[in-house]
Amino acid sequence: MNIQKPIGSALIALLIAGVAACGSNEKSTDDGKSQSQMMAGQNDNKAHTMLKLPTVQCDICKKTIEHGLTGINGILSVTVDIENKMGHINYDSSRTDLPKIEDRIASLGYQANETAADPVAYNKLPNCCKLPEDRK
Ligand SMILES: [Cu+2]
Incomplete structure (x- = not known):
């Protein structure tokens, strides 16, 4: 007892x-x-980077980049800051890296850090997303 x-x-x-x-x-x-x-806490390979996006112009650019990257090949989340022309990216460093992310943004038609935009993709962007000197 x-x-x-x-x-x-x-x-x-x-x-x-x-x-x-x-x-x-x-x-x-x-x-x-x-x-x-x-x-995110369960992913030990989570990394964050900030990218210079000097050619973004408007909200369509923001959506193109955010939708074109999020969930692709280890990219966890993307936020484009149009005002400061910066991208904030969370990614899985075991699945992708900064050069690959820059290449992916370039393939959407936008410069990322020193990686130049793919000219074919850039030409397909709507007028408002082009540099002012290239608008028709
Ligand atoms: Cu735009």
């Missing part, structure tokens, strides 16, 4: 801890942000 009492309260403590842990897990999966943070 004297031995069973401490074991019983230890079991109850474990049960309470288990319920509390499940409750907090449910909360974080309800929230998209904390879920993606959990996924």
